[in-house]
Amino acid sequence: MTLELVKRLREETGAGVMDVKRALDEAEGDEKKAREILAREGATRAQKKAASRNAHDGLIEAYTHNGRLGVIVEVNCETDFVARTSDYKEFVHDIALHITSMAPESVEELLKQPFIKDESKTVRALLEEVSAKVGEKVEIRHFTRYALGEE
Secondary structure (H helix, E strand, O other): OOHHHHHHHHHHHHHHHHHHHHHHHHOOOOOHHHHHHHHHHHHHHHHEEEEEHHOEEEEEEEEEEEEEEEEEEEEEEEEHHOOOOOOHHHHHHHHHHHHHOOOOOOOOHHHHEEEOOOEEHHHHHHHHHHHHOOOOOOOOEEEEEEEEEOO
16 A cells, blocks of 8 residues: 555545545555445445535536527535535536436436436436535535427
């Protein structure tokens, strides 16, 4: 286990140094297994936190595609500090792109859909990853999708 590997996994996952070291020990130095352990543990911690916290901050993203499709989506987190991070902003933008492309009818349907940029995971799984990485409750509150000529 090298310091460089610990540092890289910490930056990629947002996990603490001791958590990264423990995951690498548990995975016997296998970087891929350590990532899986960190993702699983991060999601579990995020779910426990989410149950008792309010997400009252966040961002509203507006996206249009060729002037023919548009989406406005509200994604909430707990603090404005997290809402200003690049990981959070990228997530909110990706959700707007996904809604534009996949046209879900509700937040519940959206969460069940395979994510357009990585169909190996659902939007819910992506949301849980982001929540674990930023260490706060993250939720997609609501959205509206517009298409030219549709009612």
